[in-house]
Amino acid sequence: MTKAGGAPVQEPADGVSRIASAGLTCPVPAGEADRVLLGHGSGGKLSAALLRERFLPRFGNDVLEELGDAAVVNVPGDEIAVSTDSFVVSPLEFPGGNIGHLAVHGTVNDLAMMGAEPLYLTAGFILEEGLPLALLDRVLDAMKESAREAGVIVVTGDTKVVERGKADGMFINTTGIGQLDPDFRPGPTRARDGDAVIVSGPIGRHGVAIMAAREDLRFEVEVRSDTACLVPLVQALSAACGPAIRSLRDPTRGGVASALNEIAASSGVGIRLEEGSLPVPGPVRAACEMLGLDPLYVANEGILVAIVAQEEAMSALQALHSHPIGASAVRIGTVTAERPGLVLLRTGLGPSRVVDMLPGDQLPRIC
Amino acid sequence: MKYLSEYRDPVLARSLVDRILGTATRPRVLMEVCGGQTHTIVRQGLQELLKDAVDMIHGPGCPVCVTPLEQIDRALHLASRPEVIFTSFGDMLRVPGSDADLLQIRARGGEVRVVYSPLDALEIARAHPDREVVFFAVGFETTAPANAMSVWRARELGVTNFSVLVSHVTVPPAIRAILDAPDNRVEAFLAAGHVCTVMGWREYEPLADEYAVPIVVTGFEPVDILEGIYMAVRQLEEGRAEVENQYARSVRRSGNEPAQELVARVFQLVDRAWRGIGEIPSSGLGLREEFSQFDAEKKFDLGSIRTSEPEECMAGDVLRGRIKPFECPEFGAACTPERPLGAPMVSSEGACAAYYNYARFQPEEAGEPA
């Protein structure tokens, strides 16, 4: 149904039955009961039904069920962490998950990278007219499950519907609120000369899984998105090493390279990576070869990059190894005071090369 | 990955470097004419390992970089047409035309799609009979068989809404042009391994004889390139000037004959302009008359194209190996991958982009990355 897969968009059947009722301006076509309609976003009966039948049963909690114009929540402390992200992935479903997983994990993980405990989420949906409700259900199920796992509740939300062709199926925005820990405040400016650069798992899986799911490139690969909640890893790191954790970053769009460039720039340090240490799974490497991509720039959704004081590096690795999604955590490099802002990769042959920020999306290199 | 990873073995690579350093009695100047080889050389820091024994000059081996500005502008024009689905290899999307690039055209509403194979473009045409699908057929001889097949199949299958915008160039005339230049310093060439997989190496023998230059058909991985360089340096030291084949696991002297046959049936040799270099006679491929219904230049009224190229861009000198990218005053200043002045800074196999992305060691004062 979506344009993303390149399939032609279906037009609804003609002979639409119209319900004549004062105040109802939107026709309700018979036989369209299985798809999102413009009416679902108009605030009337269809909207209410959608909320009642699909959203509330999954996210139901006292705050949400108040259905006030705004949610009232309690967050201890003078400062709170707030993060927002919009999710526009195409296709909506891919090996390893769907947009719903990303929408929860992405925002929860951003809070966790600040050392915050995620508490509440908002969820705003822009749905495309014609989106199959069964797909919406699968996305909402994913969000419900991911929220439960992360220990957050969805306290408020919104749903709009736009015309066919205007939303690639659906867009989701989630905003998260978290409670900060005064004793655990990793941040991008804290990296120092000599710190260890650690990555919690294999790199490049999400981006490759998405690209494989896109029809136009037409390759098959047994790579699943790594989308995951990183809160347990962060908790383990905090418990094991606390203040020795200088920075945490989840390397999503732009990959590990972009995350490290940002830290290097913010902290005014250089970063040196060892090519041989990078944990790139075989199929990810093969897919990158084929498309001429560099795994360092491919998106991830279930790993973190940690900058850790040198003396606690082993302890941090052990903490990560104790959790299933951190089992293959590895040190990939070191922070240095030399050439601040520059990320260098030492190749297997000896010389180093620059690992820069990319201007835009990596395009498959062909020739 | 088999037949790939072994050729990245650091031990073998270092061994070859030592052999090269030990064999060259004076600094040798070599040229590779293949964007893929340029990419490996810069990305793996091979020049650094070779120190002063070998100076690798990067030749015009990036078909994206040498595609004339007029052709890019034609592509942009086609992509802007509402009835057209414009398909292309990924590299072409950010190459600057006179006023925009394909990515910007897409942002303005044009339908531009990246495909991995020309056959995928043909499939898009079959799936969308109500639209005109144009494929940007760019490449050296390596890609010609694939592009030829897409046109051949279109005719076989009776597809009428498919056409190609051709920008094919061939390597031997470029090597000849380099050798003919009065200030040429190149003593030996690495020939592109996949071009020769298709074409074989027969066409290079007259060049080796006439100009007395060693030519070594070489692969793309670090061990391949170092071995190719070693073979070339040995020839120079021994006073030989022959065509040798380093990439024997893929290349035979006669090349791939079925591929050559189909290319010859669909395409013919034409004169072609190389962006930054100028016109080189009989250096390009164009569709034969009988396939003109698949020629986008004939099918669509492309009008007259007035091109405008930034004067400061020194792509021509870079492509001819006259200067290294960092010797251009605009390198890293007015010209970066975000705001490229010319194609070699955009294409991932362009020499300027390779240097910028991998080897941009600027003095602290000259500007660190943003």
Add this chain to the structure above:
Amino acid sequence: MCLGIPGKLTEMYGSEGLQMGMVDFGGVRREVCLAYVADEVKTGDYVIVHVGFAISKVDEEEARRTFKLLEEISELDELEWMKEVAEKSLSGLESDRDPSRDASGTSDIPRPEGQS
């Protein structure tokens, strides 16, 4: 000349009169047109693939032969290097230049720890 990747041919079939196959590139699979190598390949062979077309069959015998030559060259050197590497790690220097180093040549890249 560019982006030709070797992969293993796992299936061969016809598709609307065109010889096609499935090729496995170390874990990634893609359909590939075999029209230009059809007479010389069978499943299990390795091919070089460029933009969805097999342009050659990998000559495994040739590959083995030349690779052996390379390995022999490097074996002779290896003993020398092992001595060299041992000496250098004792003195704290490394033989390759790293542009990120300062003029004194001291290495600032420690061996990574915690390798699995």
